[in-house]
Amino acid sequence: MSINSDLNVVFVLGGPGVGKGTQCSKLVKDFKFKHLSAGDLLRAEQVAEGSQFRDIIKQHIKDGTIVPQEITIALLRQAIVNNQHEYKNFLIDGFPRKLDQAITFEETVMKAKLTLFFDCTKEVMLNRLMERSKTSGREDDNIESIEKRFDTFVNTSMPVIEYLDTERHIVKKIDCTKSVEEIYTNVKKALEGII
Numbered sequence: 105m106s107i108n109s110d111l112n113v114v115f116v117l118g119g120p121g122v123g124k125g126t127q128c129s130k131l132v133k134d135f136k137f138k139h140l141s142a143g144d145l146l147r148a149e150q151v152a153e154g155s156q157f158r159d160i161i162k163q164h165i166k167d168g169t170i171v172p173q174e175i176t177i178a179l180l181r182q183a184i185v186n187n188q189h190e191y192k193n194f195l196i197d198g199f200p201r202k203l204d205q206a207i208t209f210e211e212t213v214m215k216a217k218l219t220l221f222f223d224c225t226k227e228v229m230l231n232r233l234m235e236r237s238k239t240s241g242r243e244d245d246n247i248e249s250i251e252k253r254f255d256t257f258v259n260t261s262m263p264v265i266e267y268l269d270t271e272r273h274i275v276k277k278i279d280c281t282k283s284v285e286e287i288y289t290n291v292k293k294a295l296e297g298i299i
């Protein structure tokens with residue numbers, strides 16, 4: 105099925121533990137956004153009965169590396185198709201994480217209106233992740249996987265944010281060392297025109 109061209113897609117990017125999910129949940133409570141987390145979609149596919157991608161997804165998540173774009177883009181495309189009759193505004197959280205994903209998604213699914221880049225120090229992110237690890241049950245919230253996820257973020261995902269900034273001019277940077285409420289105020293400001 106085709107994608108409505110009048111949807112608003114917002115990419116939500118930033119390092120592991122920066123608070124992308126927290127801010128997206130707040131937006132969903134206050135506004136009509138569909139929140140699609142690429143990581144959550146991959147984790148669901150990883151346990152989906154009969155999926156041919158279970159092993160490959162599991163391995164990449166454990167290693168903190170990026171799942172091949174075909175898998176992630178197919179999951180996102182399907183989720184958008186399933187929700188586009190009810191929602192006009194989509195938060196795509198944790199995607200694109202690699203340059204090929206950004207280019208293919210915008211060529212074959214749709215162009216993003218905006219990118220929220222949650223900027224933070226590694227120290228703050230690490231503290232948040234170690235706190236989250238007590239309750240998250242995530243297989244990659246352990247120190248070995250976390251270090252690999254940071255490496256991937258710096259080497260593979262930061263260049264995507266630079267591309268979206270310098271080539272597409274759609275990046276708004278949010279300082280995420282602040283409190284959840286202060287961050288949320290700035291997120292809402294950045295989304296003016298969409299919300």
Ligand code: C5P
Nearest residue numbers: 142143164165168169170171198199201
């Ligand atoms: O965003 P989140 O931290 O939930 O992602 C968990 C893992 O899912 C990543 O470390 C990566 O292995 C995989 N992922 C991916 N491509 C994306 C988003 C997540 O490969 N765009």
Ligand code: MG
Nearest residue numbers: 124125141143
């Ligand atoms: Mg998340």
